[in-house]
Amino acid sequence: MIEIPYNVKPRQETGLYNAKLGIWLFLASEVMLFGGLFSAYVLLRVGSPVWPPGGEAQLNIPLATINTFNLILSSWTIVKSWIALKENDFKGFKTYMGITLLCSLIFLVIKYFEYSAKLHHGIFPSTDNFYGIYFTLTGLHGLHVIGGLIVNFYLWGPGKKMWKSEPERFTNRVEVSGLYWHFVDLVWIFLFPTLYLL
Amino acid sequence: MLFGFVLMMIMRWQLAYPDTPVPFIGGLLSEDKLLSPDMYNAFGAMHGTIMIFLGVVPILVGAFGNYVVPLQIGAPDMAFPKLNMASYWVYFVGGIVMFASFFMEGGPAASGWTMYPPLSIIAENGETVWLLGMVFLITSSLLGSMNIIVTIVQLRPEGLTWMRLPFFVWAQLVTSFLLVLAFPPLEAAAVLQIMDRIAETSFFMPSGLVVGGEVVDVAGGGSPLLWQHLFWFLAHPEVYVLILPGMGIVAEVVANNTRKPLWGYKALVYSVVFLGFMSFIVWAHHMFLTGMGQAMSAFFQTTTMIISIPSVIILSALLISLWGGSIRFNTPMLFALGWMPMFGIGGLTGLPLGLAPTDIPLHDTYYVIGHFHYVVAPGSIFAIFAGIYYWFPKMTGHKLNESLGKVHFYFSFIFMNGIFMPMFIQGLAGVSRRLADGGASYAHALEVLQWNEFMSYSAWFLGLAQIPFIINIVLTILKKRDENAERNPWKSTTIEWNAAPSPPIAHGNFDKELTVYRGPCEYSVPGANKDFSPQTEK
Numbered sequence: 001m002i003e004i005p006y007n008v009k010p011r012q013e014t015g016l017y018n019a020k021l022g023i024w025l026f027l028a029s030e031v032m033l034f035g036g037l038f039s040a041y042v043l044l045r046v047g048s049p050v051w052p053p054g055g056e057a058q059l060n061i062p063l064a065t066i067n068t069f070n071l072i073l074s075s076w077t078i079v080k081s082w083i084a085l086k087e088n089d090f091k092g093f094k095t096y097m098g099i100t101l102l103c104s105l106i107f108l109v110i111k112y113f114e115y116s117a118k119l120h121h122g123i124f125p126s127t128d129n130f131y132g133i134y135f136t137l138t139g140l141h142g143l144h145v146i147g148g149l150i151v152n153f154y155l156w157g158p159g160k161k162m163w164k165s166e167p168e169r170f171t172n173r174v175e176v177s178g179l180y181w182h183f184v185d186l187v188w189i190f191l192f193p194t195l196y197l198l
Numbered sequence: 199m200l201f202g203f204v205l206m207m208i209m210r211w212q213l214a215y216p217d218t219p220v221p222f223i224g225g226l227l228s229e230d231k232l233l234s235p236d237m238y239n240a241f242g243a244m245h246g247t248i249m250i251f252l253g254v255v256p257i258l259v260g261a262f263g264n265y266v267v268p269l270q271i272g273a274p275d276m277a278f279p280k281l282n283m284a285s286y287w288v289y290f291v292g293g294i295v296m297f298a299s300f301f302m303e304g305g306p307a308a309s310g311w312t313m314y315p316p317l318s319i320i321a322e323n324g325e326t327v328w329l330l331g332m333v334f335l336i337t338s339s340l341l342g343s344m345n346i347i348v349t350i351v352q353l354r355p356e357g358l359t360w361m362r363l364p365f366f367v368w369a370q371l372v373t374s375f376l377l378v379l380a381f382p383p384l385e386a387a388a389v390l391q392i393m394d395r396i397a398e399t400s401f402f403m404p405s406g407l408v409v410g411g412e413v414v415d416v417a418g419g420g421s422p423l424l425w426q427h428l429f430w431f432l433a434h435p436e437v438y439v440l441i442l443p444g445m446g447i448v449a450e451v452v453a454n455n456t457r458k459p460l461w462g463y464k465a466l467v468y469s470v471v472f473l474g475f476m477s478f479i480v481w482a483h484h485m486f487l488t489g490m491g492q493a494m495s496a497f498f499q500t501t502t503m504i505i506s507i508p509s510v511i512i513l514s515a516l517l518i519s520l521w522g523g524s525i526r527f528n529t530p531m532l533f534a535l536g537w538m539p540m541f542g543i544g545g546l547t548g549l550p551l552g553l554a555p556t557d558i559p560l561h562d563t564y565y566v567i568g569h570f571h572y573v574v575a576p577g578s579i580f581a582i583f584a585g586i587y588y589w590f591p592k593m594t595g596h597k598l599n600e601s602l603g604k605v606h607f608y609f610s611f612i613f614m615n616g617i618f619m620p621m622f623i624q625g626l627a628g629v630s631r632r633l634a635d636g637g638a639s640y641a642h643a644l645e646v647l648q649w650n651e652f653m654s655y656s657a658w659f660l661g662l663a664q665i666p667f668i669i670n671i672v673l674t675i676l677k678k679r680d681e682n683a684e685r686n687p688w689k690s691t692t693i694e695w696n697a698a699p700s701p702p703i704a705h706g707n708f709d710k711e712l713t714v715y716r717g718p719c720e721y722s723v724p725g726a727n728k729d730f731s732p733q734t735e736k
Contacts, residue, residue, distance in 0.1 A: 004275055006352045018277045018352050025344045029378045036386030036428055040401065043424050053419050125397040128417045132399030136389065 008169045023176045027183050034187055037140070041133050041194065052130030057196075058123065059134070060114055064196050067110050068188065074103035075185040078152070078178045085171040090163060093174070097156045100181070104149045111142055134195050141191060144184045151177050235634035239308040240324070242632060244300070246311030247328070250440065251335050252293050254578050258443040259339065259377065260289065262585055263346050263370050269592070269694035269702060270364050272712040272734075273353035276345050285341035292334030299327035310632065312429060315402035315422045319394045320409055326395050329388045336385045343374035350374075357714035361467070362733065364692050364718040365453075365460065368467050369446030372474035376435040376442075380478065384432035387425055394420075423488055430481035438477045440574055441541070442470060444581030445512055448534045451584050452516055453719040454690045455531040456523025457729050460719045462515040469508035469515075476505040486554045487561045495554040502552035509545055513538065529603030533584035536611050540580060544572030547622065562632075565625025568618050576614040583607075583667075588688070594674060595683030595700045602670040609663035616656030620649035689730050691720055696732040 010017045016024075045051045077099040084092030118124075118131070125135040155174055162170040233241070268276055276282045299306040304322030307313065318325050350363075350371050390401045398416060402425045405418030453460045460466065482490065482498040517538060525531065547569040550556040560566065583606075591597045627646040629637040636650050637643035686695040697708045712734055720731040 004273075004277065004279075004353070011352050014351060016352070018348050021348050021351060022278060022281075022344055025347055025378055026340075029340055029344075029382045032379050033382035033386050036383035036431070037390075039383075040386065040390060040424055040428065043421065043427075044401065044419070047421055048419055053417070125393060125399045126417060129400060129419050132393065132397070132401060132417075135397070136393050136399070140389065 008166070008172060017172060019172060019176050020179075023179050027179065030183060034137075034140075034190075037133075037137055038190070038194070041137070044129050044133060048129065053128040054130065057130060058118075058121070059196050060117065061196050063110050063114055064192055067107050068192050070103050070107055070110075071185045071188050074100045074107075075182050077103070078174075078181050082171065082174045082178050085163075085167075085174055094156065094160075097152060097174075101149065101152055101156060104145055104152070107145060108142065108149070111138070137191055137195065141184070141187055144187070148177070148181050148184050152181070233634075236308060237305060238634035239310075239632065240305045243307050243310050243313075243328075244296075247296065247307070249574075250311065250436070251332070252296060254440050254574065254582070255339065255436075256289060257582055258578065259346070259370070259373060259439065260286070260342055262443060262447065262582075262589075263374070264342070265593070266585075266589060266694065267346055267367055267370050268349055268353070269698060269707060270367050270692055271350060271353060271358060272355040272693045272697065272708065272714065273349055274706040274708065277348040277352055278345050281341050281345050285338045285345065288334050288341065289338035292331050292338060295327060295331035295334060299324045299331065302327055312433070313391070313425075314429075315391065315394065315425050316404070316407055316409075316414075319391065319402060320414065326392065329392050329395070332388050333385060333392075336381045336388070339377050340381055343377035346370055346374040347378070355712040355714060358693075358733075361464070362714060362717045364446075365449040365463065365466055365470075366443070366446035368470055369442045369449075372470050373439050373442045376439050376474055376477060380432045380435035380439075383428050387428035387432075390428075391425065423485075423490070426485055426488065427482070430484045431478075434481040434484065435474075435477045437570070437573070438473060440578050442473070444537070444541075444578045445470070445516075447581045447585040447588070448516060448537050450692070451530045451534040451588050452519050453721065454588075454688050455526045455528065455534070456520055457526070457721045458519070458523045459717075459721055460515065461518040461521070462511075463717070463719065465511055466515050469511045473505065473508040473512075476501065476508070480505050483552050483557070486557045499553050503549075506545070506549065506552070513542060513545065528587075529598065529600055529607060530584045530588035532604065532607045533580045533587065536607065537577060537580040537584065540572055540576035540614070544569060544574075544577050547572065559628075560625060562630055563625040564621040564629050564631055567631050568621030568625055571618045571621070575618065576611070580610075583610075586671075590674065591683070591687045592694060592698075592700050592702070594677075595680045596674050596677050597687055598670050598674050602666040606663060606667040606670070610660060613656045613660035613663055617653050617660065620646075620653050624649055686732075689728075691716075691730045691732050692718055693733050697734050 004018070005011075006016075006018050008017060010020075014021065077096045081093045081096035081100065084090075084096060115135075123131055125132045155170075155177060159173070160170075162173070264276060264282060268274070302322070302324040304324055306324040307318070307321070307328035309318040309321055309325065313325070313328070350367060354363075390399075393399045394401055394403060400416040400418050400420040402422050403414065403416045403418055403420045404422065407414045407416075407418070449460060449466065480498060480501045482494060483502045486495055486498075520535075547565070551560060551566060551569060587598055587603055624637075624643070624646045627642065629640070629643045629646060633639075636647065638647060683700045685698070685700055687700075688695065690696075693712065693714070694702075697710060697712055699709060703709060714733050715736050716731060716733055718733060720733075722729045723731045
C-alpha cells in the first residue's frame with residue numbers, strides 16, 4: 001500500500017500539508033456562509049423603515065463585551081498551546097488548551113444566560129426581524145463554538161495519545177483546529193458590533 | 199435518477215391526457231388513479247431536485263470526480279479518504295431524507311425546485327423536510343469538493359505541471375471551487391427559511407401578506423426577493439457545476455478518438471477558469487421580471503453576454519478538434535459528438551433569455567424549460583453516458599458492448615430531441631410552465647397543445663431506449679474478472695490508462711512509481727513510433 005503524500009510534511013511548491021489546505025478551503029466556504037447571512041442582515045436592515053423594527057434593542061452589551069474578550073483570550077491560548085507542542089512541551093499544551101476549553105465553556109454559559117433572559121421577557125425569533133437575525137446568527141455561531149469545543153476537547157483528552165506515536169501529525173492537528181478556532185473568534189468580532197453596537 | 203425520470207414520465211401522462219387515470223402505477227398515486235394538480239406540482243419540484251442534487255451532480259462530481267481525478271493525476275487515493283466516506287454517507291442520509299418527504303402528510307415539497315417564498319413558507323411540512331435534506335446534500339458536496347481541490351493541488355506526481363493536467367481535471371478543479379464557494383449562501387438561505395418555517399421568523403415574509411383572504415400572522419418586514427438573490431447566487435454557478443465536468447469528459451473522449459491533440463488546450467483552460475469566475479456575477483439574470491430596476495438588469499445582462507464567450511470558445515475548440523482527425527466512431531465518441539450540437543442548441547437558445555427585453559415575454563414559458571433541458575439532459579447526461587462508456591473498461595476490465603451502446607445512443611438522441619424541441623414551439627407561443635393541464639385552460643395555448651402527446655410519447659420511448667443500456671451494464675458487470683485485462687483499450691495517453699491495471703489496485707491505484715514527461719493529449723506526434731505518446735513515457 002502506498003502512503004498518501006504530504007499528509008504530514010508540507011509540499012514544497014505550495015508550502016502546505018494536505019489538512020492545512022483543506023481547512024483553508026473549508027474556512028473559505030464558511031466565509032461565504034456567514035457572508036450570505038450578513039448580506040441578508042444588511043438587506044433586511046436597509047429594507048426596514050426603522051431598525052430595529054420594534055424600537056430600541058434590548059441586548060446585554062456588558063455580557064457580550066465580556067464574551068468578546070473571553071474569545072480573544074481563547075484564541076491567544078490556542079496559539080500558545082500549539083507553540084508549546086512545537087517546543088516539545090506537552091504540559092504547556094495541556095494547560096493552554098485547558099484554558100481554551102474553559103473559555104469556550106464560559107462563552108456558552110454566558111450565551112445561555114443571555115438567551116434565557118430574552119425568552120423570559122417574551123422576546124422570540126418571531127418577535128421581529130432584528131431578533132430573528134440575532135437568534136439565527138448567534139445561534140449558528142454558537143453551534144460553531146460547540147463544534148470547536150468538541151474537537152478541542154478531543155485533542156486535549158482522548159486524542160492526545162497521538163502525541164506519543166506521531167507527534168508531528170498531532171501538532172498539525174492542533175494547528176488546523178486553531179485556525180478554525182480563530183475563524184469562530186473572528187465571526188464573533190464581526191457579530192458583536194453588528195448586532196450589539198450598531 | 200431513474201426515480202426522477204419516472205416522476206417525469208407520470209407528469210407527461212397528465213400533460214398528454216389530462217384527467218385520465220395513469221396506467222400501471224396509478225394505483226400508487228391515489229384511489230382514482232389520477233395525478234392531482236397538487237401532486238403534479240410536487241412531482242415537478244421533486245423531479246428537479248432529484249435530477250440535479252441526487253442525480254447529475256453526484257454522478258459528475260461525486261462519482262467521476264472521485265474515481266477519475268486521482269487516477270488521471272497519478273495519486274494513490276484522494277487526499278482525505280475518511281472525509282470522502284463521510285461525504286458519501288452524508289449524501290446518503292440527505293437522499294433518504296428527500297425520499298422520505300414523499301411519505302409526509304401533505305406530500306413532498308411542491309414549490310418548484312427553486313422554493314420561492316412566501317409560497318414555500320406557507321406550504322405543507324414536506325417543505326421543511328426538503329430544506330433539511332438540502333442541508334445534508336450541501337454539506338456532502340462541500341466535503342467532497344474540498345477533497346478534490348486538495349487532491350489536485352497536493353498529490354500530483356513529479357513532472358505533472360498545471361499545464362500538463364488533462365482538461366477533465368481542470369474542469370473538476372473549477373467545479374469544486376464553485377461548489378465550495380457558491381453552496382454556502384444557499385445553506386445560509388436554507389437556514390433562514392427553516393427559521394421562517396419553524397421559529398416563525400419573517401425573513402422572507404413581507405408585511406400584510408394575505409393568504410386565502412386572511413392576513414398571515416407574522417411580524418413581517420421581510421423580503422421574498424432576498425431568497426431569490428441568495429438562491430440564484432448558488433444556483434447559477436450550479437448550472438456550471440452541471441456542465442463543466444461534462445465538457446471535461448467530452449474533451450477527453452474527443453482527444454482520444456480523433457487521435458490528435460485538443461485544439462487550443464490553453465484556451466480551453468483559461469476559458470474554464472474565466473467561466474468559473476464569471477458565473478458568480480450573473481445570477482440576477484434569472485430575476486429580470488422582479489422589477490429590480492434597469493440599472494441592475496443592464497449590469498446582469500452584460501455579464502451574461504460576457505459569460506457566453508468562454509462557453510463558445512470551449513465548444514468551438516472541441517468542434518475544431520475534429521478537423522482532420524481520423525475519427526473512431528465508437529459509443530463514447532458518438533455520445534460526445536451528440537453532445538456538441540445539443541449543448542450548442544441549449545447555449546444559443548439561452549442568449550434571448552439573458553437579455554432582459556427578450557426574457558420578459560419568454561419568462562416562465564416552455565421555452566425556458568426547453569433551453570435548460572437541452573443543456574442538462576442531452577448536454578450533461580450525454581456527457582455522463584460518454585464517460586461511463588469510456589471509463590467502464592478501467593472500472594471493470596471489460597468494454598461495454600458496442601452494438602447495444604449504439605442502439606442506446608441513436609434512440610436516445612432521437613427521442614431527446616423529440617421531447618425538448620417542441621418545447622421551444624410551445625414556449626414561443628406563450629405556454630406557461632408548471633400548469634397541471636399543460637395550458638389547456640388558456641386560449642393562446644390551444645394551437646400548440648397537440649405537441650404534448652408527441653412529447654409524451656418521446657419521453658416514454660426515451661425510457662425504453664435506456665433498457666439496452668441497463669442490460670449492457672448488467673451483462674458486463676456479470677462477466678468474469680479478467681486477470682489479464684488490457685490496460686489501455688482505447689490507446690489513450692493519460693496516466694490512468696497507462697500506469698494502472700484495469701481495474702486499478704485497490705490500495706494505491708498504481709503498480710509503479712510515476713514520473714510525468716509530457717502533456718495530456720500528445721496523439722500522432724511526428725516521429726513517434728505509435729500514434730499516442732503516454733504521459734508517463736519518456
